[in-house]
Amino acid sequence: MNLLISSLLCVHLLAAAFWVGGMATMHFAVRPAAVAVLEPPLRLPFMAAALERFLGWVGGAIVLLLLTGFAMVAMAGGFARVHWSVHAMLALGLVMMAMYGHIRFAGFPKLARFVASRDWPAAGKALATIRMLVAINLALGVLVFVIAVVGRVL
Structure with a gap:
C-alpha cells in the first residue's frame, strides 16, 4: 500500500471513528450524566448546545469520509x-x-426552537426522538466497522 492510499485510509478511519465514537459518547455517557445531575431547564439547553457542536463536526467528518472513500475507490x-x-x-x-x-x-432545529421557548416537555420529546435516531445510527456505524474488519475475509 503506498503512502497516498495509507493517508487516505487513515483520514477515512479517523473520521469514521470520530463520528461513531462521538455518538457512543453522547448516547452512553453525556446524556445519562446530564439526566443524573441536571434538571430539564439546565439539561435540555446543555444537550442542545452539545449536539449543535457535535453535529457541526460530524458534517466535516462526513465530507472527509466521502472524499477519502471515493478517492480510494x-x-x-x-x-x-x-x-x-x-x-x-x-x-x-x-x-x-x-x-x-x-x-x-x-430534529435539531425543532429541539433548538423548543429550548429557546423554554417548552421543556416538547424539548424533551424532540431530544428523545434524536436519541432514538442516534442509537440506530450508532448501531449502523458499529456494523460498518464490523464489515470493514471482518468483511474482507468473507
Missing part, C-alpha cells in the same frame, strides 16, 4: 473492482448520512 479502479464489503459500507454510510441529515436539519 477511484484509485482501486472503480466500484466494479472493489470488494463487496466496500459496497456494503457505502450503502450503510449513505443511510447513516441521510439519518444525520434528518437529525441536523429537522
